[in-house]
Amino acid sequence: MKIEKKPSVAVYKLSSCAGCQLELLNLEPYLLDILEVLDIRYFPMAKREAGSGPYDLGLVEGAVTSGEEIIRLKKARADCRLLVAFGSCACYGGLPSMKNWVAERLVEERVYPNLAAVHSIKAYGIDEYVKVDAYLKGCPVSRDELVDFIKGVLLGTKPYLRPHSVCVECKLHENLCLFVTEGQPCMGPVTTAGCGALCPSHGRVCEGCRGPANDANPESLVETFEEYGLTRADITRRFRKYAGMTPEFERGAVSS
Amino acid sequence: MTKVLPQGKLKDFLKDTMDKYSLVAPVREDGVVVLKPTADPEAVVTDYLNTVTSPKDFFFPQTERMFRFQKTEGKIRVEETTWQGKRVIFGVRPCDLGSLELIDRVFQEGEYEETYYLARRENTTVVGLACSSPGPTCFCTTFGITPGSPEGADLMLYPDGEGFVVEVLTEKGEALAQQTETLLEDQDVDLAEVKGRFEGLKVPLGDHLSVDGVAAKLDGMFEHPVWAELSPRCLGCGICTYLCPTCHCFGMTDEVRGDQGVRLRCWDSCQFSDFTRMAGGHNPRPTKKERVRQRFMHKLNYYVHRFGRYLCTGCGRCLEKCPVGLTMVHVIEKVNDSGTREVAVNE
Numbered sequence: 073m074k075i076e077k078k079p080s081v082a083v084y085k086l087s088s089c090a091g092c093q094l095e096l097l098n099l100e101p102y103l104l105d106i107l108e109v110l111d112i113r114y115f116p117m118a119k120r121e122a123g124s125g126p127y128d129l130g131l132v133e134g135a136v137t138s139g140e141e142i143i144r145l146k147k148a149r150a151d152c153r154l155l156v157a158f159g160s161c162a163c164y165g166g167l168p169s170m171k172n173w174v175a176e177r178l179v180e181e182r183v184y185p186n187l188a189a190v191h192s193i194k195a196y197g198i199d200e201y202v203k204v205d206a207y208l209k210g211c212p213v214s215r216d217e218l219v220d221f222i223k224g225v226l227l228g229t230k231p232y233l234r235p236h237s238v239c240v241e242c243k244l245h246e247n248l249c250l251f252v253t254e255g256q257p258c259m260g261p262v263t264t265a266g267c268g269a270l271c272p273s274h275g276r277v278c279e280g281c282r283g284p285a286n287d288a289n290p291e292s293l294v295e296t297f298e299e300y301g302l303t304r305a306d307i308t309r310r311f312r313k314y315a316g317m318t319p320e321f322e323r324g325a326v327s328s
Numbered sequence: 329m330t331k332v333l334p335q336g337k338l339k340d341f342l343k344d345t346m347d348k349y350s351l352v353a354p355v356r357e358d359g360v361v362v363l364k365p366t367a368d369p370e371a372v373v374t375d376y377l378n379t380v381t382s383p384k385d386f387f388f389p390q391t392e393r394m395f396r397f398q399k400t401e402g403k404i405r406v407e408e409t410t411w412q413g414k415r416v417i418f419g420v421r422p423c424d425l426g427s428l429e430l431i432d433r434v435f436q437e438g439e440y441e442e443t444y445y446l447a448r449r450e451n452t453t454v455v456g457l458a459c460s461s462p463g464p465t466c467f468c469t470t471f472g473i474t475p476g477s478p479e480g481a482d483l484m485l486y487p488d489g490e491g492f493v494v495e496v497l498t499e500k501g502e503a504l505a506q507q508t509e510t511l512l513e514d515q516d517v518d519l520a521e522v523k524g525r526f527e528g529l530k531v532p533l534g535d536h537l538s539v540d541g542v543a544a545k546l547d548g549m550f551e552h553p554v555w556a557e558l559s560p561r562c563l564g565c566g567i568c569t570y571l572c573p574t575c576h577c578f579g580m581t582d583e584v585r586g587d588q589g590v591r592l593r594c595w596d597s598c599q600f601s602d603f604t605r606m607a608g609g610h611n612p613r614p615t616k617k618e619r620v621r622q623r624f625m626h627k628l629n630y631y632v633h634r635f636g637r638y639l640c641t642g643c644g645r646c647l648e649k650c651p652v653g654l655t656m657v658h659v660i661e662k663v664n665d666s667g668t669r670e671v672a673v674n675e
């Protein structure tokens with residue numbers, strides 16, 4: 073493919089483990105092709121030189137957990153034509169949002185010896201503060217979905233981001249249903265597909281990392297979890313592990 | 329005289345079958361029995377209530393490539409996928425045999441013939457296996473099927489004492505009987521008596537569940553509160569439609585790379601919210617109420633109006649696998665029990 077003017081790309085990191093950025097680098101079979109068609113200008117994790125904006129595409133990894141990050145995020149929004157919430161943390165808080173139901177002071181004390189320079193806030197997805205053009209869910213993001221998304225950006229088409237639950241992909245793989253057959257507490261029925269049902273395909277229940285599917289029924293899932301013998305606290309933890317900040321999963325976390 | 333396949337000759341029967349046909353048969357895998365292509369007669373089992381997945385998968389696969397296409401010098405070349413070879417599906421239970429007949433009507437009757445499905449049907453010989461002990465989730469008799477019904481099979485096996493009494497039903501069944509004729513013994517057995525014994529077996533759930541008048545009653549129940557009562561527990565996981573031997577909805581997509589691509593057909597499910605979502609975003613079945621209603625109205629009313637039969641064979645897979653118990657039996661009971669007042673209003 074010959075590109076006249078390669079779209080420029082910036083990759084930002086807020087509060088996160090850098091795993092989603094790593095997935096970008098893990099696109100090894102395609103990486104050279106991608107560099108042919110994209111001009112990756114700003115990517116501190118992978119590249120020493122930092123090219124200045126404006127950029128065509130901004131990938132923001134991580135949740136917003138401090139005031140300083142809000143400032144950087146708003147600058148990124150101003151610099152990028154398309155801004156993408158890159159991974160579950162950026163989409164709706166992700167793992168860092170687990171702390172949101174504990175007093176901030178207790179969370180800070182658990183991690184840092186000296187609190188003088190720490191000013192953390194509740195963990196939010198980036199759309200709490202800026203307009204977002206696309207959400208790539210997952211912890212980490214799905215490489216297949218990422219490649220599809222890059223193709224969509226280049227072709228000017230809308231990528232197919234699966235709206236339905238993980239159950240659909242699980243059935244495409246003809247997996248034995250852990251939820252029904254084994255009575256395990258699987259979050260698949262309420263979680264967005266797109267991961268290829270990665271965990272259930274390896275015999276582990278879905279943890280819900282991709283957040284709520286388009287038509288999630290958390291209340292009904294909670295009833296079944298209770299029948300399976302999970303305690304109220306267990307159920308709440310499951311729903312708040314990645315996406316407790318979404319209305320659907322919060323309904324599951326507090327439903328009884 | 330009736331043909332009988334002695335129990336000890338079953339493996340040989342499968343071996344002889346494989347000389348001429350590829351074999352799909354029930355095998356035990358991860359603790360469950362599934363229908364799978366197999367080349368090992370030793371792996372084939374007959375001691376199962378029913379297979380987890382139904383035989384529909386082998387006529388109407390989850391994903392199939394319909395054709396390839398390639399653009400060259402302004403022209404488009406299309407390369408159709410064609411079906412080759414002969415196949416035997418062994419050990420299909422009467423409920424699943426019945427389901428093949430129901431899907432046949434969808435893909436065969438009317439203006440268009442579904443050639444992908446029909447090619448597989450034509451080239452597959454179905455060996456049925458009568459049920460000796462119906463299980464707690466079986467309700468075939470609700471729909472007029474019995475543990476001994478052979479309809480849908482080419483060749484039927486009735487387990488009897490030390491072997492299987494054989495009934496040949498079609499030309500394809502006859503061809504298979506000839507292929508394995510050295511193994512089939514002529515014995516002094518009364519086929520009608522054996523069949524009668526299976527037809528008379530008790531199916532506890534089915535014998536007590538009546539579907540009489542349900543289709544007619546549903547004519548007036550489109551707006552009945554029963555749907556809003558039933559639907560809130562649905563998780564939308566779609567396992568009912570995937571395991572159901574009679575569900576047959578699909579979607580088609582083109583996968584294009586450069587100037588070539590393939591057209592794929594994949595199963596779809598009316599229980600998914602994007603099933604009816606249109607290009608502009610409008611969804612005529614926006615909530616679970618409409619979607620649950622659609623599934624059961626299709627099986628218990630719409631199909632009955634079109635083809636004169638219920639689109640369910642009482643296999644019991646939804647009873648066994650629905651995580652929230654929203655099953656065919658539950659819905660039929662609910663419809664039977666529902667007041668007629670609302671019906672009168674709608675009429």
